[in-house]
Amino acid sequence: MVGDLIEQDKKALAIVGSRTPSPYGTKTASDFSRDLVNEGFTVISGLARGIDTTAHKAALSAGGRTIAVLGSGFKNIYPSENKKLAKDISTSGAVITEFAPDTKPDAINFPARNRIISGLSLGSLIVETAEKGGALHTAAFAIDQGREVFAIPGNINSLKSGGTNRLIQDGNAKLVLNVADILIEFKIVPKSTPEPTPVIQLSELSMFEEKIYTTIGFEPLHIDQISGITGLNISECLINLLQLEFKGLVRQQPGKNFVRI
Numbered sequence: 310m311v312g313d314l315i316e317q318d319k320k321a322l323a324i325v326g327s328r329t330p331s332p333y334g335t336k337t338a339s340d341f342s343r344d345l346v347n348e349g350f351t352v353i354s355g356l357a358r359g360i361d362t363t364a365h366k367a368a369l370s371a372g373g374r375t376i377a378v379l380g381s382g383f384k385n386i387y388p389s390e391n392k393k394l395a396k397d398i399s400t401s402g403a404v405i406t407e408f409a410p411d412t413k414p415d416a417i418n419f420p421a422r423n424r425i426i427s428g429l430s431l432g433s434l435i436v437e438t439a440e441k442g443g444a445l446h447t448a449a450f451a452i453d454q455g456r457e458v459f460a461i462p463g464n465i466n467s468l469k470s471g472g473t474n475r476l477i478q479d480g481n482a483k484l485v486l487n488v489a490d491i492l493i494e495f496k497i498v499p500k501s502t503p504e505p506t507p508v509i510q511l512s513e514l515s516m517f518e519e520k521i522y523t524t525i526g527f528e529p530l531h532i533d534q535i536s537g538i539t540g541l542n543i544s545e546c547l548i549n550l551l552q553l554e555f556k557g558l559v560r561q562q563p564g565k566n567f568v569r570i
Contacts, residue, residue: 310403310404312376312398312401312403317351318374321376321430322430322433323352323426323447324361324433325364325423325426325434326359326436326444327438327444328443329358329359330360330363332529332568333464333527334436335363337437338363338436339363341487342364342375343371347371348499349500351374351375352365352375352376353429354378354426355426356377356386356398356404358388358391360436360444364436366394369401374401374402375398375401375402377405379405379408380406380408380421380422381406381413381415382406382408382411383406383410385412387414405425407425423443423444423450424450427447427454428450430456431457432495434460434485435458435459435460438469438470438472439468439472440472441472442472448476457494458482459490459491460473460476460477460484461473462486467528514553515549517549518552521539521541521549525559525569526569529562530566530568531565531566532567535550558570
């Protein structure tokens, strides 16, 4: 172990999910990690790409504690681009592994890692995973260990949400929409009343802005698709998308793709 485990870490929740999440999954993982830290939780995950990395970074950004459990030895931090993240985690939590320092990140190691992730946590939050995603191993271990399992509902047409939606449908996970839902399960009184989510008043948008805004979702949509759906030409779409960006309602991604914030 690098770093320290403290008494506070007994109040911990695991956040795991897809290595290739959608923008919706990334935002959700970040929001939940931040809000859990603000409620005094330590966030535990597996340092993997995607949801795991997002959860760790959001916890650190919020000034909280986070614990990373490796599926390899300390000399083979995986993925390699997360070496700095592992170092940062060790100063605000701990990096843990049960493997010898030279152990490589072989696939056979990760179920064992997932067992530790769930075992160290009061419960596991599955943010986004396919029907055969690795995060389901963590959920299965949590169930066997008598821990709580929570899942974020996702788009029924997205393969990335197939696993989470199935967990909910089969009754193996509790559907949660915010951290308050998790606190209720643990009978924890919130430390503070969360800021209400601003409600977008469509009446405040121009006709064209409203038309474009209602077309865009949390999955990237290319400018050509936006133009085709709205019936506006490319120039009109770009002008109004810029206004929506100024208002903090949409974000442009590489390749002229746009998503809601």
